Amino acid sequence: MACRGRPCCTILRRFRAVTEMTLRRRCDGDNVYQTLKDRLRDALARHIAFAYHVDMDVTLERPPRIEMGEAASPLCFELAKRLKKAPRILAQEIANALPEVAGIERIEVAGAGYLNAYFARGAFWADLAKEEKSGESNPGSGTGGGKIIVEHTSINPNKAAHIGHVRNAVLGDTLVRILRHAGRRVQVQNYIDNTGVQVADVVIGLLWMEKRTPVSVKMMAMEPHFDYDCWDIYAKATQFFAADQAQATKLRGETLRAIEEGRGEEAEVAEVVADAIVTFHLRTMARLGIHYDLLARESEILHLKFWDAAFEMLKKSGAIVLATTGKMAGCWIMPAEKESADVKCGEEATETAADDGDDEDNMQDKIIVRSNGTVTYVGKDIAYQLWKFGLLGKDFKYAKWKGAPPEETVWATTSLKSDQQAPNFGAPATTVYNVIDARQAYLQNVVAQGLRALGHAKEAEHSIHFAYEIVALTPRCAAELGYELTEEEAKKPYVEVSGRRGHGVKADDLIDKLEAATMQEVRERHAEMSEAEQVQTAHIIAVGALRYFLLKFTRNSIIAFDFADALSFEGETGPYCQYAVVRIRGIRRKGLETVGAAIGAVSTETASALLGGTAGNDLWELLLLAGSLDQAAELAISGQEPAFVATYAFRLAQAFNLFYHKFHILSEPDEQKRGFLLGLTEVVERQLLTALSLLGIEAPEKM
RNA sequence: GCGCCUGUAGCUCAGCUGGAUAGAGCGUUAGCCUCCGAAGCUAAAGGUCGUGAGUUCGAACCUCACCAGGCGCACCA
Numbered sequence: 126m127a128c129r130g131r132p133c134c135t136i137l138r139r140f141r142a143v144t145e146m147t148l149r150r151r152c153d154g155d156n157v158y159q160t161l162k163d164r165l166r167d168a169l170a171r172h173i174a175f176a177y178h179v180d181m182d183v184t185l186e187r188p189p190r191i192e193m194g195e196a197a198s199p200l201c202f203e204l205a206k207r208l209k210k211a212p213r214i215l216a217q218e219i220a221n222a223l224p225e226v227a228g229i230e231r232i233e234v235a236g237a238g239y240l241n242a243y244f245a246r247g248a249f250w251a252d253l254a255k256e257e258k259s260g261e262s263n264p265g266s267g268t269g270g271g272k273i274i275v276e277h278t279s280i281n282p283n284k285a286a287h288i289g290h291v292r293n294a295v296l297g298d299t300l301v302r303i304l305r306h307a308g309r310r311v312q313v314q315n316y317i318d319n320t321g322v323q324v325a326d327v328v329i330g331l332l333w334m335e336k337r338t339p340v341s342v343k344m345m346a347m348e349p350h351f352d353y354d355c356w357d358i359y360a361k362a363t364q365f366f367a368a369d370q371a372q373a374t375k376l377r378g379e380t381l382r383a384i385e386e387g388r389g390e391e392a393e394v395a396e397v398v399a400d401a402i403v404t405f406h407l408r409t410m411a412r413l414g415i416h417y418d419l420l421a422r423e424s425e426i427l428h429l430k431f432w433d434a435a436f437e438m439l440k441k442s443g444a445i446v447l448a449t450t451g452k453m454a455g456c457w458i459m460p461a462e463k464e465s466a467d468v469k470c471g472e473e474a475t476e477t478a479a480d481d482g483d484d485e486d487n488m489q490d491k492i493i494v495r496s497n498g499t500v501t502y503v504g505k506d507i508a509y510q511l512w513k514f515g516l517l518g519k520d521f522k523y524a525k526w527k528g529a530p531p532e533e534t535v536w537a538t539t540s541l542k543s544d545q546q547a548p549n550f551g552a553p554a555t556t557v558y559n560v561i562d563a564r565q566a567y568l569q570n571v572v573a574q575g576l577r578a579l580g581h582a583k584e585a586e587h588s589i590h591f592a593y594e595i596v597a598l599t600p601r602c603a604a605e606l607g608y609e610l611t612e613e614e615a616k617k618p619y620v621e622v623s624g625r626r627g628h629g630v631k632a633d634d635l636i637d638k639l640e641a642a643t644m645q646e647v648r649e650r651h652a653e654m655s656e657a658e659q660v661q662t663a664h665i666i667a668v669g670a671l672r673y674f675l676l677k678f679t680r681n682s683i684i685a686f687d688f689a690d691a692l693s694f695e696g697e698t699g700p701y702c703q704y705a706v707v708r709i710r711g712i713r714r715k716g717l718e719t720v721g722a723a724i725g726a727v728s729t730e731t732a733s734a735l736l737g738g739t740a741g742n743d744l745w746e747l748l749l750l751a752g753s754l755d756q757a758a759e760l761a762i763s764g765q766e767p768a769f770v771a772t773y774a775f776r777l778a779q780a781f782n783l784f785y786h787k788f789h790i791l792s793e794p795d796e797q798k799r800g801f802l803l804g805l806t807e808v809v810e811r812q813l814l815t816a817l818s819l820l821g822i823e824a825p826e827k828m
Numbered sequence: 829g830c831g832c833c834u835g836u837a838g839c840u841c842a843g844c845u846g847g848a849u850a851g852a853g854c855g856u857u858a859g860c861c862u863c864c865g866a867a868g869c870u871a872a873a874g875g876u877c878g879u880g881a882g883u884u885c886g887a888a889c890c891u892c893a894c895c896a897g898g899c900g901c902a903c904c905a
Contacts (some may be wrong), residue, residue, distance in 0.1 A: 189848055199847050204883060212885080236848055237885080281905075284860060322904050345890070378903090489830090495903040502905050566832065567900055594833085594899090618897095647868075666867090677853090678841070681833065683898080690840080692852085694867050697841090697853045706869050712864050760844060772842070775852085784866060791864045 138210035156755030157252045161228045164197055165242055168226045169198060169219070176222060177209055187488035190743050195747060195749060201238040212238030228252075236363065241406070245732025246745055253752050253808050254727070271555030272310050272515050275301050278410065278417070279316040279561070281323040284359045284398040285352035286409050286697065287564070287622060287629040288686055289596040295675045295821070296593055297560040299417040299767040302819045305757050312550070315417045316509065317537075319399035320424050321354045321502060325380040327355050328394050330362035337394045353631070354681050355402060360627030367471075367625075381499055385427055396424075402526030409632050411530040417655030419434055420537035425521050426505050428540040434517055435508035444578030445493050455496030459503075461489030462574050477797055491571045501694035503568055507575040514576075514584040516555025556587045563592040563681065591765065593680040598619050598630070599687040606630070619685035639667035642692050651827060662825045666700050669822040669827065676771040676820055697775050702813065705778035706824035708785060709810040716791055727801045734802050743787060747780045748805060753814045758819065767820075774816040781809050 166183045173179050181200060188197045201219070205212035215236040223232060230245040238440045277297020280290045297313075304311045317819055318324070331337045335358070337345070345351060366373035383391035402418065410416075426432055428430040436457075439445045445457045493504040511517040522543035531537040536547055561569060569590040576585040597619035608628050614620050622629035644663035650657065674691050678684050694700035757773035760766075790806065817824060 184845095184847085186844075193848080193863070197848085199886090202847080206885075239848070298885090318905075326904095372904090453903075489901075492903055497903075499903085501903075506905095563833075564899060565905075568905075590832095650867085682841070683834085685840080687840095693854080695854085696867095698867085700867055701853095704865090708865065708868085756844090764845080768842085769844080772852090779852090785864080786869050789864065821874055827865090 135174035135340045153360065153539070157249055157752035157757075158610075158749065159753075159756045160758065161244060162756070164226050165196055165198075165229060168223060169200065169240075172219065172223050173200070173204065174194070177208060178220075180205060188235075188239075188241060191746055191749075192739075193235060193239075194243045196242045196244075197235075198240045199238070203239065205238065210486075216240050226548040230785050242320075244749075245750075246732075246741070247729040247737035249752060250727075250732040250736060250748060251729045253748065254732075254804055268524060270309055272312060272552055273304060273556045273558070274312050274314055275558045275560065275591075276314045276316055276421075276513075277301075277558075278327070278406070278415070279318070280406055281318050281321060282402040282403065282406070283323045283327040284624065286632040287624075288632060288635060289622060289629070290406075291413070291632045291635075292364075292593060292596050292675050292684065293560055293562065294410050294415050295413065295672050296680065296767060297818065298413075298821055299672075299676060299770070300558060300591065302627075302821060303761050303767060303770060306758055306815075307755075307762060311416045311418070312554075314421050315419070317403055317420050317501070318325070318400065319395065319403075319422055320381075320384050320427060322381060323379060324357070324395050324399050325377055325384060326362045326366070326392075327359050327398055328384070328391055329376050329380055330358040330365075330649050331398070332390060332394055332697050334358075334362060334365060339397070342394050342397055346397050352402055352405040354397065356631070357627060359624060363625040378497055378499075382497065385499055387424070387428065387746065390508070394522050403526075405531055407526075407535065409529060409636075410632075411533065412636055412782055413672065414532060414823075417535055418548070419523075420470070420526055420535060421509065421521070422538045423505055425538040425540055426508050427500075429519065429521060430540075431470075431508040431512060431517060432500055433506055434519055435504070435511055436500075438511075438579055439493070439507070439575065441447075442579050444575055448490075453490065453492060454498075457491045457494035458490040458492050458579075459571060459575060459685060460679070461491075462683040503571050503575075506568075510572055510576060510584075510588055511581075512551070512556070513554050513557050514581065514588075515551065515585065518644040520551035523550060539632075556589070556590045558591045560591045560593070563594050566590060566592060573694075589765070591680075594683045595621065595688050596675075596684045598719065599685045602687045603628070604690065619683065635691070636667065636671065639692065640664055640669055641730075643694075644793055645665045647695070647828070654827070661707075662828060665823050665825045666694070666703060666828055669699030669703050669817075669824075670694060671699070673771060676767055677775075679766055679768045695748070702774045702817060703822070703824045703828060704814055705781045705785075706810060707819070707826070707828050709781070709806050709813075710801075710826060712790055712806060712825075727797070727804050731797050732801060743784065744805065747784050747809065750777050750780050751809050754812045754816055757816070770819050772817060774820060774822075775810065777813050777816060781806075781813070784809075 128669050131260040143824075159504065162185050166185055169183045170181065173181055173183075175360075181203065183195045183198060183200055185198050187452045188194055193777045201216040203211040204210075204215050213234060218240040220240060221352045226242075228245055228248050230243045233243070258723045275297055275804050277300075278290065280286055280293075286294075301311050301313055303535045303798070328787075331342050341520075345354065348354070366377075383389045384395045384595050386392070407417070419460050439459075440457075445459045448454055448456050448458050491503060492501055493507075494500055508517065512519065521538040522540065524539040524541065524547075526535040526537040536550070559569065572583040573588060573590075576582075577587065598606070598621075600610060600617065600620055603614075603620045606628075608619060608626075618626075640663050640826075643666040645660065647654070647663045647666070648658045651662070654662065672694075675684070677697060735741055736748065754773065757769055777809045784805075788802055789800065793802055814824060
């Protein structure tokens with residue numbers, strides 16, 4: 126009896142975990158494909174442990190062609206190595222001896238030893254169609270697992286949002302939608318750096334360069350293009366500073382300090398600017414269907430002594446030290462993490478050697494508190510991260526944000542008195558996603574290092590830098606916008622936007638342009654629509670085009686933005702996916718008129734017959750894909766890649782279009798078959814709409 | 829100098845964490861609207877997966893070296 130020792134216990138424990146996971150998944154939605162895969166994996170693992178006493182991770186994949194089944198495992202190759210038997214023989218043994226798995230029709234051996242599983246197509250149909258009738262969908266506010274915080278957008282409140290900010294917000298918002306779909310409890314936060322250098326620069330631009338009074342700034346802030354005005358002022362201010370660095374340092378220092386301490390005209394103007402710009406940002410993002418639960422403001426981190434608390438913790442633990450010599454003298458710094466820290470054993474051997482020669486200028490150390498006593502962004506972010514995980518022992522006060530978009534409640538932190546109705550934002554999170562661009566990886570590491578130094582290694586691990594690459598411009602696009610490029614820049618595949626030079630595509634300009642382009646198309650195609658309908662339709666298509674465009678790239682791909690691409694509505698685009706839905710709706714409208722289109726109940730037998738064999742492959746592939754939505758969503762979460770859902774939506778739309786051209790649904794003479802085709806169309810519509818909703822994209826009735 | 833990322837079709841990108849014949853969109857070429865909407869569909873052409881070694885039953889994917897590009901290493905964020 127080999128099955129007695131410790132390994133076996135491990136195996137059993139693992140099964141229990143796997144089974145529980147499978148059960149949990151089974152309850153939470155329309156994941157037919159996922160469920161079958163889990164069952165198969167479970168059955169194979171059990172069988173192998175039982176028959177061969179081997180504990181193995183069972184990998185499952187999609188075979189290259191549908192004739193080879195719906196799920197396949199190459200596990201026999203691995204098993205063959207361990208048992209020193211031929212893989213094909215093992216595969217045959219397993220295929221013969223594996224107990225029946227619900228929903229799986231048969232298992233065959235293929236190639237050099239693959240195990241190919243064939244799903245019971247009729248049953249798959251019945252499962253998917255049944256869910257449709259019950260109308261059960263995933264609850265938006267799941268209870269599964271602990272609280273998750275997604276922080277995204279977090280734009281400096283000193284100028285209008287640009288295309289790069291939109292990528293951040295769209296990625297974050299999509300992540301939130303996918304997590305919620307999967308039943309996770311998610312809170313959305315938008316960090317407002319209202320006491321930072323960028324706001325200070327605009328304040329200096331207004332007060333010092335333009336000689337404005339606080340009253341005139343207040344008037345200005347009420348103008349509809351204040352965010353655009355600030356865009357220009359910021360560009361001018363940075364140019365001015367570049368010309369006179371000494372003055373810049375002095376002015377910035379003074380202004381920053383005044384803002385932090387909340388005194389004088391500087392603080393007054395900073396508040397006016399930041400509050401107004403945040404409201405502009407909220408409005409811009411609302412156009413794209415992006416909303417927030419909480420605006421976490423940096424001013425409160427200071428005023429409510431969050432930083433002071435964190436500062437004490439950091440000092441006490443020795444995570445930060447006061448530099449007394451070198452050019453960082455007078456600063457509190459976090460020393461660079463020693464690489465050898467993760468070498469667990471035998472470290473003493475290396476310890477004796479003198480580190481290096483140039484330790485006097487502590488290059489790798491990160492300044493947390495400047496010599497003038499002000500705190501850097503990293504310091505404030507450490508305090509903020511500690512609060513997110515409930516480790517600070519303090520909480521914000523909360524009030525409704527006055528500048529929230531219409532019919533929307535947005536909460537914000539405040540130093541004044543707290544609104545009793547405010548949700549419990551201070552409840553500790555178990556996982557935090559910080560959607561921040563890839564260039565800030567170093568700073569995010571320093572923040573994580575701070576958490577670890579305070580003994581919160583687990584939280585540091587669950588604080589995920591959801592990094593993404595920048596949105597740049599193609600040289601052609603930059604030229605179109607009238608930017609002067611150096612010869613070197615013109616040769617590159619893309620040109621980075623620059624707030625300093627005032628270069629960039631403003632979010633609202635882009636949305637306006639997209640809406641104008643879609644409006645023109647809608648007018649041409651649908652003269653019968655009312656103006657309001659046309660506007661609404663154009664808006665939905667424009668948002669679909671933009672969000673899809675930003676989501677189809679994986680996170681670490683640099684997007685070289687070009688109006689030609691973003692304004693394209695053909696091929697792999699949002700409108701393509703929306704068009705598939707519109708076609709389905711067209712069929713339904715027409716069907717109601719002509720056939721009476723009673724979808725009625727399609728028996729499993731009928732479905733099975735239509736889906737079976739080579740003749741049914743086309744229909745089956747569409748159905749299978751429609752049933753794989755949650756598989757795509759789970760993959761997007763585990764792989765931290767919202768693009769997977771975008772790809773899924775496109776592939777489903779594509780598969781539907783193929784089906785649409787092959788089968789004439791309404792003119793199908795066989796009533797049973799017509800009912801089935803209509804039913805299949807309904808399933809596809811539901812799944813496609815859900816997939817698009819995860820991307821924050823709606824589908825219009827007509828387009 | 830140190831650290832991170834990237835190199836796949838003419839262009840822009842996928843490639844399910846090591847599996848079966850490497851995919852899509854755009855562009856090009858040739859077709860499809862008396863037929864549920866052509867923002868659509870069909871077909872063709874297009875690849876030494878940066879280079880070289882290694883790991884193994886099996887590599888675009890893992891390891892190492894090199895080549896090319898990008899980003900980061902501020903008392904900015």
